[in-house]
Amino acid sequence: MAIGHEVGEKFGLPYLQDLHMDEDLMSKHPVLQVLQTDDLQYDTRSAFTLSINHRQTFTGITDHDRSLTTRRFAELYSEVCESETNGIEALGKEFRTPGHIPVCRESEGGLSSRQGHTELAVGLARLAGVTPVVIGAEMLQPDGDLALPVDEARKWAAERNIPFLTGEELMTALGI
Amino acid sequence: MAIGHEVGEKFGLPYLQDLHMDEDLMSKHPVLQVLQTDDLQYDTRSAFTLSINHRQTFTGITDHDRSLTTRRFAELYSEVCESETNGIEALGKEFRTPGHIPVCRESEGGLSSRQGHTELAVGLARLAGVTPVVIGAEMLQPDGDLALPVDEARKWAAERNIPFLTGEELMTALGI
Numbered sequence: 282m283a284i285g286h287e288v289g290e291k292f293g294l295p296y297l298q299d300l301h302m303d304e305d306l307m308s309k310h311p312v313l314q315v316l317q318t319d320d321l322q323y324d325t326r327s328a329f330t331l332s333i334n335h336r337q338t339f340t341g342i343t344d345h346d347r348s349l350t351t352r353r354f355a356e357l358y359s360e361v362c363e364s365e366t367n368g369i370e371a372l373g374k375e376f377r378t379p380g381h382i383p384v385c386r387e388s389e390g391g392l393s394s395r396q397g398h399t400e401l402a403v404g405l406a407r408l409a410g411v412t413p414v415v416i417g418a419e420m421l422q423p424d425g426d427l428a429l430p431v432d433e434a435r436k437w438a439a440e441r442n443i444p445f446l447t448g449e450e451l452m453t454a455l456g457i
Numbered sequence: 458m459a460i461g462h463e464v465g466e467k468f469g470l471p472y473l474q475d476l477h478m479d480e481d482l483m484s485k486h487p488v489l490q491v492l493q494t495d496d497l498q499y500d501t502r503s504a505f506t507l508s509i510n511h512r513q514t515f516t517g518i519t520d521h522d523r524s525l526t527t528r529r530f531a532e533l534y535s536e537v538c539e540s541e542t543n544g545i546e547a548l549g550k551e552f553r554t555p556g557h558i559p560v561c562r563e564s565e566g567g568l569s570s571r572q573g574h575t576e577l578a579v580g581l582a583r584l585a586g587v588t589p590v591v592i593g594a595e596m597l598q599p600d601g602d603l604a605l606p607v608d609e610a611r612k613w614a615a616e617r618n619i620p621f622l623t624g625e626e627l628m629t630a631l632g633i
Contacts, residue, residue, distance in 0.1 A: 292488060293486065293487060293488040294488060295486050295488070297554070297555040298555070300482070300486065301507075301554060301555075303481075303482060303485070305479075305481050305482070306476070306479060306481070306482055309479070310469065310471050310476065311469060311545055312468060312469040312470060312471070312507070312545050312548065312549070313507075313554075314549070315545055315546060315548060315549020315550075316507065316509070316548065316549055316552060316553050316554040317549075317553065318553045318554065318555070319553075320512055320553065327555055329508075329555040331477075331488070331489075331492065332505075332508075332559075333492070336496055340595065340604070342595045342604075343595070343597060343601070343602060343603050343604055344597065344600075344601040344602050344603075345602045345603055369487055369488050369491055370491060372488065372491060372492065373488070373490070373491020373492055373493075374491075376492060377492050377493065377494045377495075377496065378473070378477065378489075378492040378494065379473040379474070379477075379494070379503055379505040381559075383508075383557075383559075419516065419518045419519070421519060421520065424520075425519070425520040426519060426520050426521045427519050427520075427521055428516070428518075428519055
């Protein structure tokens with residue numbers, strides 16, 4: 282699940298990379314020091330924040346459970362914005378960590394500062410005028426081994442009348 | 458991925474719940490306090506430890522990448538045990554966190570202390586005499602909404618000549 286920077290702020294959700302690189306914590310758990318993400322092949326930092334489950338899920342694994350977690354997260358963000366409730370407290374009443382929904386937080390500045398899947402997904406939501414909480418999925422080749430090439434994804438979408446956007450088109454539309 | 462208690466010990470992998478409930482860390486990130494897992498519907502504690510990616514993966518998402526991460530993790534554990542290398546250092550050379558493989562760590566005592574999916578998966582590996590590093594998957598109903606009932610899973614396995622074991626059979630075979 283990709284969430285806007287302002288959603289991460291409202292709910293006080295830290296980047297896992299920052300959480301794990303806390304000096305005190307690293308001295309207590311040396312494995313955090315050695316597992317540092319300093320060699321991402323697609324970017325300089327990982328977008329992951331805390332994973333979550335809605336407290337009313339059972340395992341959190343089924344589509345039913347995942348749907349509850351993701352839908353309520355987006356709804357709760359809207360509710361919190363409208364009512365000016367404390368976001369962190371409201372989040373804790375309904376959600377727990379660790380969970381089965383990995384969450385990625387948009388970089389501050391969005392697509393202007395980072396052009397990752399997270400920022401693209403959130404950018405699309407902004408363009409559509411909906412809550413910046415989006416489910417992203419990677420399209421794989423039919424045998425699942427590798428990412429689907431762009432041309433094949435475009436063809437798949439055309440066959441189903443699904444709009445196909447490139448990152449560049451999205452950024453142009455957003456005026457970036 | 459489910460890993461044996463001794464694997465978690467060798468690699469110094471903490472339970473996320475313990476990591477997140479560090480007093481200093483909670484005071485820096487109040488959201489950790491409110492997102493506490495204190496209401497699991499299937500157990501008293503979550504088995505999650507740090508998620509990982511092999512450093513040679515690209516996104517970490519494709520089957521190819523996931524296979525590299527999980528296969529090398531199991532191989533590395535065997536290598537470290539044979540060579541008496543420092544497990545934590547060896548792990549850090551090949552892996553990073555956060556990643557796209559969520560890892561669950563067996564409770565100390567295994568099935569004698571907790572009968573979760575993690576302990577059952579690891580228990581099966583012990584019975585088979587292989588490295589206690591196992592991929593577990595939840596079988597869903599064809600529409601993906603809910604967990605597949607046991608009778609349907611049994612039928613599915615029978616149709617494909619796949620051995621079907623219950624947790625009770627596994628525990629009996631392990632003498633628990």
